[in-house]
Amino acid sequence: MISKRISMTLPIAMFALLSVNTLSAAPISTIEGIVRISASRTPLPRARVTLSPGGYTTWTNPAGRFAIGVRNPGKYTIEVKHPACIAHSSQVFARAGRTTTVSIGLRRQAIEGKDMACSIQSNRPMPEAKVRKKFKPFRFASQRIGSVGYRTTKRGGGGHGAMSPLMRERPSREGYAFTPDNNFHHAQQKPLSTFSIDVDTASYSNVRRFLLQSNRLPPADAVRIEELLNYFPYDTTEPVGKEPFAVSVELTEAPWNPQHKIARIAVQGKKVAPNSLPPANLVFLVDVSGSMYSPNKLPLLKRSLAALVRQLRPQDKVSIVVYAGAAGVVLPPTSGDQKEHIVTALNRLRAGGSTAGGAGIRLAYELARKSARPGTNNRVILCTDGDFNVGQSSDGELVRMIEKQRQSNVFLTVLGFGRGNYQDAKMQLLADKGNGNHAYIDSDLEARKVLVENMGGTLLTIAKDVKIQVEFNPKRVAQYRLIGYANRKLAARDFKDDKKDAGELGSGHHVTALYELVPTQTGPVSELRYQKTKVTAAADAGELMFVKLRWKQPKDKRSTLRSFPIADLPSQLKESSSDQRFALAVTLFGMKLRGSKEAKSVSWQQMMTMAQQALGEDRGGYRKAFIKLIGHAARLGS
Secondary structure, rough: OOEEEEEEEEEOOOOEEEEEOOOOOOOOOOEEEEEEEEOOEEEOOOEEEEEEEEEEEEEEOOOOOOEEEEOOEEEEEEEEEOOOOEEEEEEEEOOOOOEEEEEEEEEEEEEOOOOOOOOOOOOOOHHHHHHHHOOOEEEOOOOOOOOEEEEEOOOOOOOOOOEEEEEEOOOHHHHHHHHOOOOEEEEEOOOOOEEEEEOHHHHHHHHHHHHOOOOOOOOHHHHHHHHHHHOOOOOOOOOOOOOEEEEEEEEEEOEEEEEEEEEEEEEEEEEHHHHHHHOEEEEEEEEOHHOOOOOOOHHHHHHHHHHHOOOOOOOOEEEEEOOOOOOEEEEEEEOOOOHHHHHHHOOOOOOOOOOHHHHHHHHHHHHHOOOOOOOOOOEEEEEEEOOOOOOOOOHHHHHHHHHHHHHHHOOEEEEEEEOOOOOOHHHHHHHOOOOOOEOOOHHHHHHHHHHOOOOOHHOOOEEEEEEEEEOOOOOOOEEEEEEEEOEEOOOOHHHHOOOOEEEEEEEEEEEEEEEEEEEEEOOOOOOOOOOOOOOOHHHHOOOOEEEEEEOOOOOOOOOOEEEEEOOOOOOOHOOOHHHHHHHHHHHHHHHHHOOHHHHHOOOHHHHHHHOOOOOOOOOHHHHHHHHHHHHHHHHOOO
């Protein structure tokens, strides 16, 4: 129950107080202060501040200030580190419900007989009003190197570029789950392939961020081919009648091996007009911890949610929950016609403190349940970099909590922001277990795509626990492999198990899955010595494979089955649809970035040409933008 009212300190310029509601009965203690260079008394930005016990962590802002909220009063050890300075450690006492202010000075390190300036080259004190102007991101070779960086200088005689430290970039702590390429399976020995659908698109915009903003190739595990494919709109068959989606299959030869075939399974969700959407009961769950300070985090987040707010109707309701060192409600359920009031509440949010993500999730779900009404679409929209470090923060704890919360028919959308400490694996896990979807917001344009253009798909689930199972005819298919979906594969027995969780399909969502098939040239694979494998009469009916889908209505517990055979028809790449050829270009792009052996024989130029010849209608210009992205990757990968 939300019973007590407290004040939680968030840094708003000079740390204004923001009143919030919280589940905790104990008042929050706040430790705030400023970090300076000892000799010059100049404020020091981007110093890491940690309180122990508890591991509360934040970074100083451009004015050198920080604030951390803690649940328990008592003695703490405060440790301040900066790459160019000597670390500081001292004791500080947090008083219950009070604010403790500290001032900390760091001494500069000496390197090779010279002082290493702690991010500032002047020894004169600098007025705080000028600090923000002074610390503009360093730019080198026409690109941004994080928020800090190095300047390249030449040493006499050698001609080698040496790294002269101005502001050292914090090491990247981004987290990605290991996703290996799927292996081929013999159709006679393992005829069934089962997986959950995936409507997420986060990988594509994250890959784009690596290529265009960081100017480097992404880690292989950041590239999920199914999410690259699902990012684009396709000209697919619309569902008719009461069916929530339509399914189509197209065959063609594989561009990287013409002896193999590609089967593309396309699922197109029914589009619900915005004015026909059920009333929305939305809870914005916003991470306002210190790690969200960067311009590509909280400032972009606020603009993104404001764009969504402007699309709301009077029957929709929005609440805002924030979390840093603690969690609290900053906006109770508010009607969608109070847009300015909602946007004002968003604009007041400031970053500071540690990250109690688990507490925020619990409070957001509780608020969503309390404000739900019959017929409403109930959803929590979690906006974060995923860097949880206080309270329930381990994957196991969060998964168990999310699985319990999803039983209340409250769905989850996870929006990722920022770089350097972006926890992609955790975001994926939360979205998967919370009956939700996951998008990565790297720009205002992406925010508009996810929250305005695709608002129905992001916010309204039309089918849940959608599973696909394919049975391959061993007389036609010797081997097969599913491209992508490595973390979505299911056991064959899970297909009929209605208790087994699977992916959700939103209004207008499109799902693409590709199989690479090795045709059987001379009948099934070699006979076994100890057992005989018999085939049915259907194996001689000219069928290549048999496709089955199961799904549930959003509030149902029993699934519906649909199945149909796919004939083995001749198929050439040049005669296939523009959607098929474009999807294959995207697949090659993903395989090339992942270093897959299948893509080694295909050049960047070949996949660019394939995409150029398959532009089709290109609604929104996303395909043309993809072609430019291939060119950028080619320059980095050459």
